[in-house]
Amino acid sequence: MAARSLTERRKNETRLDIARTAASLFVADGLRATRAEDVARAAGVAPRTFYRYFATKEEAVAPLFAAGAQQWAEAVRRAPEGLSVPEALRHAVTDALAAEDAAAVASLDWVRSLLRMARESAALRAVWADACHASEETLLALLMERVSAAEPTPELRLAAGVASAAVRVAVESWAAGDAPAGGGGGLAALAVRCLGALDDFPWP
Template structure:
């Protein structure tokens, strides 16, 4: 038991360090520009040695992955936490309203970081690749969660389609919001846009998995 607890604490510390580096990187990208910022600059600002930075991340662009992944993980876990009696489309809407809500200050701050980073993807293929990989991992996680909720094998075509369409709906909503100056809350925020996208995609998401 003690060994398991120690490992859990170690993993939490590593996750906290990764997130601290990610915030530092995002701040420098915003203040100094993505091209002008080096991995060594991020390491120095984060108070770590360059070799420590490279133990966590292979490139400076990858350093912001934890900030992008945090929102994706929150979305997937919100789907998992949705009441079991909800059909899949309703569970997805339930999750979107919570994971993309700006009511919680910490969540609102996270969304603003995501907006900043997504705007930077216009100038950086490497950063676009990080975002694409985050989206792929999120879709895989969602597929596993939907399989649990419905008792459907993860390889089922309808399940794959539902996870792919739902993930794309969320991604499009977040990207559309990030391209504007709309506040995170309100009709132009990511939660509202996600609900609209999910509504448009409702047929493809729900027809095979909700029993309709």
């Protein structure tokens, strides 16, 4: 079990290394000019290793999108039990998207650059859409746990969908502008604002 866990960690680290390398090359050289082989070479892996993890060069940045979604999911899970669902969601985005250190700011800067590129790339938009869908499914499972639901009712699916959409709109709106990652005008504040627009929603 321990050996398998170590192997999985190494695989995840390799995936993230490739993702960061791909994002760096996309920003420096342009998405169209960058080949999967260029990413593999810069990441120090063989092309066959690259294709073992990713089917296309665009998919190589999926771990960067997934990392942010995972942070939000973990923050929802950590939210105090006494909070209502909307309170827990606002607490979670404040926690996960606060960008309080250099690593968090750098990660959000990658996301901003990639989402701007996605305007001109259907393949990159598809990667972002897949990440958003996966995040919504994770949130649905967390909401089920939070309200002790045995089944994913339509109401819970709707709650996960609108909450995920609010955060997605916040991320995309922030990425389209020039506001800093943190602070009062940062991403966390914008996400709280978008969730606040749902105050009249019938949360479970």
